[in-house]
Amino acid sequence: MSSGAAPTASLQIALQHASHLLVEQPTLAAGQAREILRVVPDQPQALLLLAQACARAGEPDKAIAAARRLVSREPTNAGGWRLLASLHRAAGDERAAEQATVRELSASARDPRLAAAGAALVEGRIPEAEALLRQALRENPVDIAAIRMLAEVAARIGRFRDSELLLTRCLELAPEFDAARHNLALVLFRQARPADAIGELDRLLARDPADRAARNLKAAALGQIGEHDASIAMYEALLTEFDNHPWLWLSYGHELKTVGRSDDAIAAYRRAVTIRPQTGEGWWSLANLKTFRFDEADIAAMENAGRGADLTPDDRAQLAFALAKAQEDRGRDRAAFDLYVEANRLRRQTVPYHAEDISEHVDRCARFFRAEFFAERAGWGCPARDPIFIVGMPRSGSTLIEQILSSHPQVEGTSELPDIGQFVRRLSGYSRRGEPSPFPDNLAELNADGVRALGEEYLERTRVQRHSARPFFIDKMPNNWAHVGLIKLILPNATIIDTRRHPIGCCWSIFRQNFARGQAFSYDLADLGRYYADYVRAMAAFDAAQPGVVHRVFYEAMVADPETQIRALLAAVGLDFDPACLAFHKTERAVRTPSSEQVRQPIFTDAVDHWQRFAAWLGPLTEALGDALPDDARMRATEDA
Numbered sequence: 001m002s003s004g005a006a007p008t009a010s011l012q013i014a015l016q017h018a019s020h021l022l023v024e025q026p027t028l029a030a031g032q033a034r035e036i037l038r039v040v041p042d043q044p045q046a047l048l049l050l051a052q053a054c055a056r057a058g059e060p061d062k063a064i065a066a067a068r069r070l071v072s073r074e075p076t077n078a079g080g081w082r083l084l085a086s087l088h089r090a091a092g093d094e095r096a097a098e099q100a101t102v103r104e105l106s107a108s109a110r111d112p113r114l115a116a117a118g119a120a121l122v123e124g125r126i127p128e129a130e131a132l133l134r135q136a137l138r139e140n141p142v143d144i145a146a147i148r149m150l151a152e153v154a155a156r157i158g159r160f161r162d163s164e165l166l167l168t169r170c171l172e173l174a175p176e177f178d179a180a181r182h183n184l185a186l187v188l189f190r191q192a193r194p195a196d197a198i199g200e201l202d203r204l205l206a207r208d209p210a211d212r213a214a215r216n217l218k219a220a221a222l223g224q225i226g227e228h229d230a231s232i233a234m235y236e237a238l239l240t241e242f243d244n245h246p247w248l249w250l251s252y253g254h255e256l257k258t259v260g261r262s263d264d265a266i267a268a269y270r271r272a273v274t275i276r277p278q279t280g281e282g283w284w285s286l287a288n289l290k291t292f293r294f295d296e297a298d299i300a301a302m303e304n305a306g307r308g309a310d311l312t313p314d315d316r317a318q319l320a321f322a323l324a325k326a327q328e329d330r331g332r333d334r335a336a337f338d339l340y341v342e343a344n345r346l347r348r349q350t351v352p353y354h355a356e357d358i359s360e361h362v363d364r365c366a367r368f369f370r371a372e373f374f375a376e377r378a379g380w381g382c383p384a385r386d387p388i389f390i391v392g393m394p395r396s397g398s399t400l401i402e403q404i405l406s407s408h409p410q411v412e413g414t415s416e417l418p419d420i421g422q423f424v425r426r427l428s429g430y431s432r433r434g435e436p437s438p439f440p441d442n443l444a445e446l447n448a449d450g451v452r453a454l455g456e457e458y459l460e461r462t463r464v465q466r467h468s469a470r471p472f473f474i475d476k477m478p479n480n481w482a483h484v485g486l487i488k489l490i491l492p493n494a495t496i497i498d499t500r501r502h503p504i505g506c507c508w509s510i511f512r513q514n515f516a517r518g519q520a521f522s523y524d525l526a527d528l529g530r531y532y533a534d535y536v537r538a539m540a541a542f543d544a545a546q547p548g549v550v551h552r553v554f555y556e557a558m559v560a561d562p563e564t565q566i567r568a569l570l571a572a573v574g575l576d577f578d579p580a581c582l583a584f585h586k587t588e589r590a591v592r593t594p595s596s597e598q599v600r601q602p603i604f605t606d607a608v609d610h611w612q613r614f615a616a617w618l619g620p621l622t623e624a625l626g627d628a629l630p631d632d633a634r635m636r637a638t639e640d641a
Contacts, residue, residue, distance in 0.1 A: 018049045026056035042073045060242050078107040090212025092247030144174050163187045192418035194221035195464045225464050228259050246272035246279045277305040280318030284514050287325040294326040317346035321514040337617050344523040353520040355530045362534045366541035368440045369485030380448045381492045382455025388474045391481040392499040395509035397555035402476045407580045407587040414465040416477040455490035484542050495573045501555040503625050508611040529624025536628040
């Protein structure tokens with residue numbers, strides 16, 4: 001090839017030669033692509049070949065750089081966006097992968113309406129995108145590009161079941177549409193159906209065992225079903241090939257933390273922030289190891305990272321949470337409080353919340369789940385005694401209760417299982433906000449067989465989480481307090497334990513915790529207080545309808561007199577006392593919650609009154625708590641203010 005504009009024939013021969021080298025000799029293919037680009041800068045096919053060759057040669061950063069260069073030159077190059085999405089997924093950067101997928105969908109749409117829908121999706125104009133896609137599908141119901149785009153719209157607004165159905169249809173029409181299958185696996189994973197996700201991922205891996213994106217998602221899904229050793233092994237294999245991406249190190253660190261390998265988890269998180277100091281999740285993950293303390297060099301590094309221009313909103317929020325924890329550990333309470341407020345403000349911007357929705361749900365349930373409702377359905381439901389539901393507020397001591405019970409030889413701890421909440425969403429007809437929900441009133445339409453079927457379905461869905469022959473298992477989803485009526489209806493013999501902690505202490509602990517998802521109420525002190533008050537109101541209404549059904553454990557009482565409280569707890573489940581429950585911190589098991597380090601230590605009292613250091617600034621919380629706040633606490637909060 002001569003300098004200047006290469007003759008077309010010569011260029012095509014060079015591109016074909018590089019393409020032939022791609023599979024067997026990717027390093028040589030990359031060299032050939034670079035030679036073409038030296039002569040013909042930004043040649044699109046050469047850039048695509050370079051990105052593909054670097055990916056095969058184990059140079060992910062160079063692959064991503066080449067793909068980005070391609071789509072920067074040609075924003076409508078669907079293949080470039082598809083490759084970039086795959087590279088980001090393989091690196092564990094799901095957020096960047098989703099953004100690239102949206103651009104791919106937009107670029108691949110040849111129909112002007114699909115192109116317009118893609119542009120609307122890129123710019124966040126979701127209703128407009130949805131309307132255009134539905135119009136296109138009315139005229140051509142088998143347009144797989146439009147179906148996949150509509151599935152992306154549904155996923156973006158949290159309608160995962162709709163997205164699943166659309167992607168399933170897409171794969172019926174085009175079974176080899178691997179990108180759609182990966183989307184389906186991701187949607188299943190987000191619906192907390194990891195076993196189903198693994199089924200789809202195994203099909204992808206059967207076609208391409210080296211598919212990094214599928215391997216990464218499968219590793220995460222294995223962790224969700226409690227196969228932690230397999231998950232860790234898969235992450236370790238990925239990291240030997242792809243070790244320069246912080247998101248993989250983060251996922252690996254999370255699994256290590258879950259199984260109690262704290263030192264290894266710290267090393268993984270530190271590797272993540274070494275690769276990319278702006279990785280807020282890495283810093284917060286270190287802070288969230290309750291036994292870890294930052295040094296001054298760490299604080300300086302976080303403050304410097306926070307001044308960067310390329311931070312995402314999540315990075316900024318998580319850096320603020322981590323810095324707040326660092327300042328709190330040093331006794332700089334006012335600085336810590338201000339940072340917690342800022343961190344939560346940043347999170348609220350990306351996680352909308354409507355407090356009235358919870359209040360209305362509590363009102364509906366209090367009206368519906370009356371004593372006579374249960375009396376008329378005596379003997380209904382699945383009679384199994386297996387499940388032990390631990391409900392209540394997050395940070396209320398529920399992980400401690402779970403660890404105590406899991407130390408008993410007849411009880412298996414699992415995790416915070418989403419199945420009851422998914423039942424409620426299904427029974428609600430996936431109604432949108434602002435529309436009246438048919439739940440729980442539509443439960444009155446179920447006959448005995450229908451009620452029993454729901455209980456049996458719950459047991460079947462949760463079976464994948466059980467890895468022993470122990471007769472009892474724990475579902476520790478705290479938000480199930482809002483659904484105790486449904487639990488009692490479909491599983492009348494299940495145990496329900498409500499963990500309760502001092503309202504201000506509990507809410508302040510929640511405010512200090514950066515929840516990844518699922519706790520949208522937690523990012524504002526007033527919202528927190530109202531949510532806690534609704535929780536107390538809901539449990540009081542259920543207690544009135546079903547006296548004695550819920551066993552309540554007060555965290556402060558458990559700390560003050562563990563043996564008495566543990567004996568009462570075991571009696572509520574119908575279990576004999578076992579000394580192992582007193583030595584719960586010696587029980588080896590995976591723990592996925594933020595308290596995973598604390599429950600591996602004996603009970604300590606430090607957290608009971610910790611909130612009082614910050615009482616002077618908690619006025620919005622105490623006001624919103626209202627009647628849920630004990631008189632003595634209200635008096636102390638007023639005095640401190």
